Amino acid sequence: MITKESPLKGMNIGIVATVTIRELPGLHTIDLRVAPGTAAQVVVAEVLGIDLPEKPGRTRMKTVSGGGEAHALCLAPDWWLIVGFGEAEEKLAPLLLTNDYHFSIVDVSGQRTTIELEGPKVREVLAHLWEQDLREKSFPVGSVSQGLMVKAPVIVWHIAPFRYRVMVRSSFALHLWKALTDAVEEWM
Amino acid sequence: MSEVSFIFDDKLYKGQKGEPMAAALLRSGLLSITNSTYHGRPRGVAGLGVEEPNALVQMVSGTKESMLPATVIEVADGLAAHSLTGIGALPEAPDEARYDKTNHYVDTLVIGAGLAGLKAAEEYLCAGREVLLIDDQPVPGGHLRHLGLELPAALRDVLAHGNLTYLCRCTAVGLYDQNYVVAIERRSDHLGNSAPANRSRIRVWHIRADKIVLAPGGFQRPLIFANNDRPGIMLSHAAATYVAVHGVRIFSRAVVATVDNQGYRDALRLRHAGVQVQGIYDARSGAGGSSVDAARAAGIPARFRATVLDTAANAEGTLHSLTIQDLDTNETFQIGADLLAVSGGWTPIVDLATHIGIKPVWSEEHAAFLVNHSTDQLRTAGMLAGDFGGDDDPSVFFGPALDPEQSRYAYIDLQRDATLHDLRRGVGAGLTNIEHIKRYTTIGTAHDQGKTSGMLTIGALCQLNGNVSPADVGTLSFRPPYVPVPFAALAGRERGELSDPVRITVLHPWHVEAGAVFEDVGQWKRPWYFPKPGESMEDAVRRECTAARQGVAVMDASTLGKIDIQGPDAAVFLDRIYTNIFSTLPEGQCRYGMMCKADGIAFDDGVTTRLDKNHFFMTTTTGGAAGVLAWLEEWLQTEWPDLKVYCTSVTEHISTIALVGPKSRQLLRELITDIDLSKDAFPFMHSRKATIDGIPVRIARISFSGELAFEINVEWGYARPIWERLWALGRPYDLTAYGTETMHVLRAEKGYIIIGQDTDGTQTPYDLNMSWIVSKKKEFIGKRSFQLPYLKTTGRQQLVGLLPENHDEVIPEGAYITVLNAQPDKQGKTSHIGFVTSSYYSPALGRAFALTLVADGLNRMGEVVAVPIGKKMIHATICDAVFIDKENIRRYS
């Protein structure tokens, strides 16, 4: 039996008093591209049964069969990352074949590795490496943003109070892990 | 406060924890701290903070940082330093300290925690703003601290406010566009040997604020007179503070020379602290104000229209007596003194404001350059904005008229030993602009960047140019940083393995275990070759090559750029991007393509597979991945929005394993059982879906070696287990792993180019002998440029092969090629016809060979040419660039 292997295999969970850093392996993600305000977008949203937030930086959540959480992260006006929605592809595949609607779906589960940080000092730790504004009023729970962290392309997702997910391009995962565990040094 | 002991110039001193080292040294009677940089004259503490021009030290303890003013070092147990003559030293010992950075966003940033800064902070807090207050002192209050006064209760409340963050020992060093401030927080030096190990020594703050308030305060100016640099001559505010606040008791007879009321205030403080103030010599013709009256009431003799002309020193070189001059009668007289406190007026700190191009404005009323600025983004406050407080009416006076001899010892920049004499020479040489004077005299170029000498220079120029106004002279330009910042602080955590990302494939750990030697390809670490114990690189590469040509070998090609391209116009789009046609490519088949920039120069290549009618899978070079995706997006977004195409990077979603060699099919059959891998069922340049234990994979018959070869594309996470399985099955076949070097040899044997190695950014596809890939039927990016005169000239360099006479001689890559017996011209230049782009030993050929770019190469087949390597001359023959299997039997097999 073949099972997936993470780029961060063997990296122990980094726990300090103020921040916990852990990998969330095997997160299913797909890139959805569809022009905003088109019939295609409406139909795709219908088929997925999840409304697609129209402003980059916004996210939507829905519970899926089995009680899991699926999320739609708006990364650009015509670009959404669909997280934790395994059936998305097969649901949309037939629609794609009709060629009536112009959109694309690509499984990118391997493209990024997800690291979750949690704890009272999580924002201070991230601020060492993340140049964007993390203030609650600028980046509240439910916000998502793309950018660079120690030169690695990442998606930062404020998923819950004092809990952030950093989705990093997999080839950079180990580099970012080292930088994050280094950044907690003073918050032990 | 607790008493601590520290070492200075190998002697033990006592001090109060946290007080400036300068204060402790003075209290112990150390007046003369060092000798000046060029003139070797004795110098002592003259200032109070970062403006200090003399007392530079090198730390011997801690991180051993050099060129720090003793006026800003806080004494602590275990601290040790020695004096410097203005030249620092870089210690060999590694810097063990930790340096980090942080990014901070805030509504309002207030720079300076003096009264003005604190009041501004209060104002914005009341308006409901979040405020970041930074100040370079260890405690808030600015001058209050120097006066030994406590903060008023109201301002203490400001500091306690929940919406205020206050950073002490934090210096704003640069103000940049769009309200961006870089600040340096010194966090552990003051703790001496009790600093926690995990605490960063210096933290760089990157601050972005909606509003910035500049309240930096100012520096007191000295005066220009002969021998104005002796130990015992200090800024009056500094002298009074050391005496009154830090209990310096070494002065008995003081004299004050002033041009403003500050001199009177400081005279009073000296007097109250028990120092005999023999007189205040005020260059002004008269002055009023409470401090003037108070000084008079205290019985301190004050005299107007008088100032210091010259000074004399005792045997130790410290101040002994002064010559006072009556500015009306020019009469002079001597007076003994061991302290001369000078007050030449105040200079607001305009540095930060000028960083973003704001011009300071001269105010006659304040006798200073001010920045009185107020916009939505930026506001100045306190002294900088013209609020000098006190009862002042300062005047513009920088010193008495000095004769040439006196001016040789009238110092303007004490760090640079630059004098009024030097400045006069500059003016005499015809220099009028202050920037020229600065460069001619080096004034303002030292460690203190002219914090006190700048205004003196302006003042002296005013006098030399016939008493013009400082407004006409203008200020020197200030540049970041406001105070010197160690390189290490600015490097932060970007050191060692964090200095730049290391990109690795999911198979990297396997390569490490297998003992691979790696090469850096951009940010990627790629296996270069896999030496067995005792093998040289040459041995390993020959073994790997032979395995690929005769058995079966495998490589990790996952670093290739991969782009998923979908949409009804995908084929049309690729036709415009690639020089060759893709719309005719049948589904399930692959095609090699080349891209040019609009200038017709080849910039990337790779194999693209048509998965179905509207769906393509593009591969790019490892280095070109990001650039190509950006290129595609740029054209889609900014030129062809009508095209219905979406591009998605899957570089790290899909891992690519290249299985190469005559036995590759046999081996693959054991791994892939659900599709027919036979030559006829699965021809060259075709692609098939398959599964391995239910894991979906895509197999493509793509060959970068010319051998029978398969590429296994599988989701990143599955690559390692599948790779492992391949190895288990491969044992009987003596499966061999190979790296980039072998890949290069194999592709070069077939004349396959590598963009960036066999090109240098000046080759068209024609130059690469690839006219076959340039479609005549359609438009594509770059086509027009092929018509430019120079790009279609004959005789351009073309890709051809080269075989050295000596079969074992691998010609160095980059070597230039000449005709036989080429001779240097009279300038010693030898003309060449091209150069070697790739050169290897080929086990398959049993000889060395090379790829080259040679002028008119295709018409030089068989020509014997020379490759000069130093004194040595290699002879070689130009040949076709394909060395193996010209008929391509192997890859089709």
Place this chain on the structure above:
Amino acid sequence: MLYIPCPHCGLRNETEFHYGAEAGVSYPDPKVMTDTEWAKYLHIRANPKGWLAERWVHFAGCGRWFNLWRNTITHEIGPVWLPFTIQPKATDKIGEEDPKA
């Protein structure tokens, strides 16, 4: 470190963007170009002192191209607009002279 207003993501540090030089230089029809005209398209881009209409792409963010006015002397940033929309005047926001007006 410029602070650049991405029309989709908001204000972001300059390091998230790539520069695209003068805005509004569209790909001409290569077939009808003289060498000189073609060379102009390839190599000549506006380089004024003052307001410049220029292109940026938010490569590290949404990946979108957009245009903005920026003053090359003060680094002041003016109006932003999307490709294929009407180019505003630099004056629309700041009240400076628009060199192209």
Place this chain on the structure above:
Amino acid sequence: MTNTNDTLPSGTIGRRQAAALPEQPPNLWKPVKPKKAYDTVIVGGGGHGLATAYYLAKNHGLTNIAVLEKGWLAGGNTARNTTIIRSNYLWDESAAIYEHSLKLWETLEEDLGYELFFSQRGVLTLAHSISDVRSKRRNFYANALNGIDSEWLTPEDVKKLVPIINISPDVRYPVLGATYQPRGGIAKHDWVAWGYAKAASDLGVDIIQGIEVTGFDIRNNKVQGVHTSQGTIATEKVGLVAAGHSSILANLAGFSIPIQSRPLQALVSPLLEQVLNTVVMSGAVHVYVSQAHKGELVMGAGADAFNSYAQRGGFHVIEHQLAAALELFPIFSRAQVLRTWGGIVDIAPDASPIICLTPVENLFINCGWGTGGFKATPGSGWVMAYTIATGTPHELNLPFTLDRFVTGHLIDEHGAAGVAH
């Protein structure tokens, strides 16, 4: 001539004798008011403009010349560069003109009778990857054929030359080798300009500061004069030599040039005991460093990405550069950044200069030196003077025409040079 000895009394406390600069001459250039007319007007009083005027007077006997400077003399890139001098360029055309320049440097102090602190301490260019090594070695072989002194050094050789450099294979981008040009070095930038200014002034050239060119008097496509902030000056010939403002002047004269003006930053440390006697460049990690005569470290950074005339760049550029510098030179950890500044570099599409005739008769242009201008000062002035005096390009600047962008005959130093300080 290499000067390292001090001419003023030195401090004795501390570990090192303080090296001081000698006194400057009592006279530099004569302050003059502009005349109504000149034979030739040079627009731009930087190093290149002053050198052009000097060689026009010295080599071509033309002395009725004015140099017009908008600000203060040599206050542009001449005052803002890292003073690196070398000629080991890849392409034959580049190598030829930079080598010509270097040969002029080697006799310039005698020629001008002015101390320039021209110090041929050698220039190292490091390679950090296998492809980097390949291209640097190509450069090395190309130089050999062009008769330019160049050596290939192993990391161990580099370490011998620069003991403080870290050649450990463990650093992120290890030193894998280097080219070395022994005749390369540095000079004191301000003094180079002043030396040219003084010599030109002594030959009768009028050097005028604080005068801005606002337009050109062009009739029948022929330049007749320049309009300035101090009135119109008639002239037969005009040379535009104003790095950082070339596009503006070209537009005033009615034509466009393929130039983008970008900020290029540099920084300096306080005086430090000598630790570095060689110029070290690394395009791969953007480190360009030398230690000046007085003891300060002078470092160049990479150019900023966008057009700007503000003479300031982004601080992040400095931060990344220092991180890279510390990987190479751990001993720099406690060196301090004393001052940073920015210049305006004119960059052509192929990172090579433009020195040629223009669409306007008798109007000549010299620009596009990008990051390589200082080292070219003598050669640039020399060929520009020839071109203006004779009305035709010298063979050395023949390849560097505006026309090359139409024919496609670019001289692409991008691939070869990166940031070619």
